[in-house]
Amino acid sequence: MSIGILGGGAFGTALAIALDQTQDVTLWARDTTALSDRRESPRLPGARLPETVTVTAEFAEVTSSDTLLLAVPMQQLAGVLAQIDDPLEGKSIVACCKGIDLETGFGPAHIVALAKPLAVPAILTGPSFAADIARGLPTALTLACQDEERGKALQQSLSTPTLRLYRSTDITGAEIGGALKNVIAIACGVTIGAGLGDSARAALMTRGFAEMTRFAVANGARAETLSGLSGFGDLALTCTSDLSRNYRFGVALGRGDAFDSSTTVEGAATAQALQRVAQDQNIALPIASAVAQLVEGRLTVQDVIKDLLARPLKEEKPC
Structure with missing residues (x-):
């Protein structure tokens, strides 16, 4: 399975480093200079991005992946989704940001559902610092998806030897906690x-x-x-x-x-x-x-x- 990550900040970069162990990963960022040339995010100094991670500034290159992880700031999430013309029908879109949207009052998975109603929304959240994930330190998170079978598939594909995911169908609870x-x-x-x-x-x-x-x-x-x-x-x-x-x-x-x-x-x-x-x-x-x-x-x-x-x-x- 291929993983596309939108957001080249600390958390997106950390997820790319962790998931590259088991998946083909493409990382989207607005400014790819540091990620492409130095293989390091300014937001996550000292954590090197593997050469096998593809870095791009083109939405089409990352949205072609089987699963999308959205690691952009909460207040930018709706704007980023609006720039993606592809309806992303049937794809799993996993929100990795935490917060409540100022304009709508909704959490990230609900913003995804509004913007891409033909996709399957999910949320990845829990106690995690990007630096710990990037260093391969043990981390446990919640993966919430209302579609239980899709949730099981995501749990398997996004877990690594050091990143342990627990599954839930309570998207609202996971959103509000985060x-x-x-x-x-x-x-x-x-x-x-x-x-x-x-x-x-x-x-x-x-x-x-x-x-x-x-x-x-x-x-x-x-x-x-x-x-x-x-x-x-x-x-x-x-x-x-x-x-x-x-x-x-x-x-x-x-x-x-x-x-x-x-x-x-x-x-x-x-x-x-x-x-x-x-x-x-x-x-x-x-x-x-x-x-x-x-x-x-x-x-x-x-x-x-x-x-x-x-x-x-x-x-x-x-x-």
């Missing part, structure tokens, strides 16, 4: 940046997980999906590691420091999109709402801390 954990990671970063300590971070992770589960179940997902790799697993990784861009962004917010604007922080846009959707659905998400207001500059860190601590005391519930 999207919302980035928002909670920003909140946890703010906590540490503001000097509130590890105990406060643990509390935010726990209550943030409750928000994730509450929102997911309200939108038709299964609660157990959020307890797996695509929810709790990814939350644990991104809320505790300096390798997480969302966590580092939150730390900068908490300290009042500037943050590199060229670094993609999916949780910032997702928090804003999530606030609108949650308001429309009348779902209380106090932590996510606070992050959205921080990102938009409508509240200060001190305001957020005061507001969250002043919330009414109540019985603890898991969601």
